[in-house]
Structure formats: structure tokens, C-alpha cells
Amino acid sequence: MSQVPNAWLLYCRAGFESDLAAEITERTAAAGELGHIALAEPDSGFVCWQTESGPANAVHRQLPLASLVFARQSLVAFMPLTLDREDRISPIARLVEESGWSFEAVWHETPDTNDGKALGRLAKSLSRPLESALKRGGGLRRKAGGRRLHLFWLAGDRVQVGISFPGNRSEHPGGVLRLRHPADAPSRSTLKLEEAWHTFIPRESWETRLSSAMQAVDLGAAPGGWTYQLVRKGLFVYAIDNGPMDKALMATGQVEHLREDGFVWEPPYRLDWLVCDIVDKPMRVIDMVERWLMRRWCREAIFNLKLPMKKRWDEVRRCLARLEETLHTHGVSATIACRHLYHDREEVTVHVRIDG
Numbered sequence: 001m002s003q004v005p006n007a008w009l010l011y012c013r014a015g016f017e018s019d020l021a022a023e024i025t026e027r028t029a030a031a032g033e034l035g036h037i038a039l040a041e042p043d044s045g046f047v048c049w050q051t052e053s054g055p056a057n058a059v060h061r062q063l064p065l066a067s068l069v070f071a072r073q074s075l076v077a078f079m080p081l082t083l084d085r086e087d088r089i090s091p092i093a094r095l096v097e098e099s100g101w102s103f104e105a106v107w108h109e110t111p112d113t114n115d116g117k118a119l120g121r122l123a124k125s126l127s128r129p130l131e132s133a134l135k136r137g138g139g140l141r142r143k144a145g146g147r148r149l150h151l152f153w154l155a156g157d158r159v160q161v162g163i164s165f166p167g168n169r170s171e172h173p174g175g176v177l178r179l180r181h182p183a184d185a186p187s188r189s190t191l192k193l194e195e196a197w198h199t200f201i202p203r204e205s206w207e208t209r210l211s212s213a214m215q216a217v218d219l220g221a222a223p224g225g226w227t228y229q230l231v232r233k234g235l236f237v238y239a240i241d242n243g244p245m246d247k248a249l250m251a252t253g254q255v256e257h258l259r260e261d262g263f264v265w266e267p268p269y270r271l272d273w274l275v276c277d278i279v280d281k282p283m284r285v286i287d288m289v290e291r292w293l294m295r296r297w298c299r300e301a302i303f304n305l306k307l308p309m310k311k312r313w314d315e316v317r318r319c320l321a322r323l324e325e326t327l328h329t330h331g332v333s334a335t336i337a338c339r340h341l342y343h344d345r346e347e348v349t350v351h352v353r354i355d356g
Helices: 017-030 057-062 089-099 120-136 190-200 203-209 225-232 282-294 312-329
Strands: 007-011 035-039 046-051 073-077 105-109 148-155 158-164 215-219 236-240 255-258 271-276 298-306 334-339 347-354
Touching (some): 007 017, 007 148, 017 035, 017 046, 057 073, 073 148, 089 120, 089 158, 120 148, 190 298, 190 334, 190 347, 215 225, 225 236, 225 271, 271 282, 282 347, 298 312, 312 334, 312 347
Parallel strands (some): 105 148, 215 236
Antiparallel strands (some): 007 046, 007 073, 035 046, 073 158, 148 158, 334 347
């Protein structure tokens, strides 16, 4: 077996393997990286891209996790290792020692599927003896640049060994940020906006970019799941929706509910935030957001694009390309990011921040 880590291992939501595969196939080709999709089984929860020759470090650096839409985690890896159930430890320790890798921690992970979750107990039972073996081999050490070894268990006798690097990985097990649903929130959609803040806004910037001195609009607000998050941060919110809003939110005095169409409503002055979780065709949402950004009615925006069942990457690419082109044409400099968040389902979340 080759000892070159020539695989790029990416986790995703089960059912979105073909979308992630389409995304990285296009992105790697555009970047001039030679390789192919080696593993992308339906409902497996991961995709593996294999280089034509040499290690996968280059593509991992050139296409960082934050720039990818459908990936939850990004690892430089070996192709899956088949194990003898009588001795799972030795082959893994030997492979790691031959790789020359050094790392500060070992994470055992499984695909975010029912079958994957069933492997959790096995992974836990192997944790201590494997760490001992890795320490003896010199790979696991106190200071190793923050690198982390990942053991991605595909079956009881099959594991993919990978490594991650600070600044180009998810810091959450399985690439999943799990948030607790607030008991008083009007809807579960509230977690999508909370996760978006964690994903797109550095924690140290929250006090200046999500402060009580700010004002926001929530288009398609009812019953108030996203408005709830804004209110918790102390913002004043224009809630635009013909439907009813949660009474507790209205009692805060921080919400003005206007029974109007979110697609045509115009603000009385420039706001700090636009948020939108309207269920509609993605390009219609793009049309509306473009109008806000071109006229600089807000400084930042977070909105969802509801995707079709097929060719979701094609739709995301089309929407983002149109948005970027429109802003460029109208002289609006902005930073655009898009991710398929854990609390998203058949949608992706887009963040736009106008520069300056």
C-alpha cells in the first residue's frame, strides 16, 4: 500500500454527496489540480477525492474549507485502510508512523448517519490503547503545531486516517456545530441564524457587529425564529411578514411588525443587518438581496437559498455568480460566503458584508 496521503477527505450531510462531488470536481479542475472522485456513495456522509500523483496537501491548501459550500470538514488523508478485527491498533499506528505525521490530539469520528453512529462505541473503546501506541511511535506529542489526527470509521474493519491543520478545518467533531434549541424560541429555524453567526463572524467581532446599538430587518419574519436571535443580541428589528409574530417577541419592545411583502418593502434609512429565511425560488431571493445591496440599505446580510432536489451545486453556483457580477457591475465591493450549515436542510446560507 502506498504511504502517500493522496486523498482529500471531506465530510458532508448524508444525501449531499453528489453535490459536494460536483463542487470539488469543478473547483479542482479550475485550480489545475489533477485527480478524481474516489468515493462518493449515496447517503454515506462523505466524499473522497484522490490526486493523480503525490500528496493531497496542495489541493487542501488551495481550496480551504471556508471557501467550500457543501463540505463540513476537510482533511489530508490516506485512502481507507482495511483492518483485521483481531488487531485494529497496529496497522493504524504503523501507517501513522510511516507517514511521519506529528499531532497534538486524536479524534475518532464517524459519518453522520445511523450506521455511522453505531460505530461510536467501537471508536471509544479503541481510543486509549491507540493513543498509547501513537505516543510510543512519536506521533502524538504535546507541541505539534496544533495538528490533529482524525480516524474516520467507515465500518468495524475499515477506517480512513487523516490529518487537519489549524485555520483550515472545523473545530467541531464531525464538522458539526450542535446548538441547543432555546425553549422560548418561536421556531427551530432560529438555530440556522445562530449557526450562521458562528460560521461567518469571528467571535471576537460579535460585540462590534452584533450590538444593541444596531438595527436590522427580518424579511419573512413570522413567527419570529430569526427575529428572536436578533432581539437576544439587543438589536431593534423591523419584522416584515403578513403572518402573526410571537407575542413574547413583540412584548420586548425591540420589534416593529409590519404586515407587508418582504420582497417589496423598503427601509426608512440604512440598517445594519438584513436577514431573510423566505421560502421561494433562489433566484428571486437573489433579485431582492441585490436590490438591498446595490442601494446600500444594509451593511451585512444573511439569507437562505432554498435549493432544488437535483443539481443543487449548479443552482448555488449560478446564484452566487449572478450576485457577484451584479455587485461588481454597480461598484459595490463586498465579501460573499456561502455554506451548507448543519441546521440547514434543503437550503444553503449566504453571508454578504459590504466592504468599507
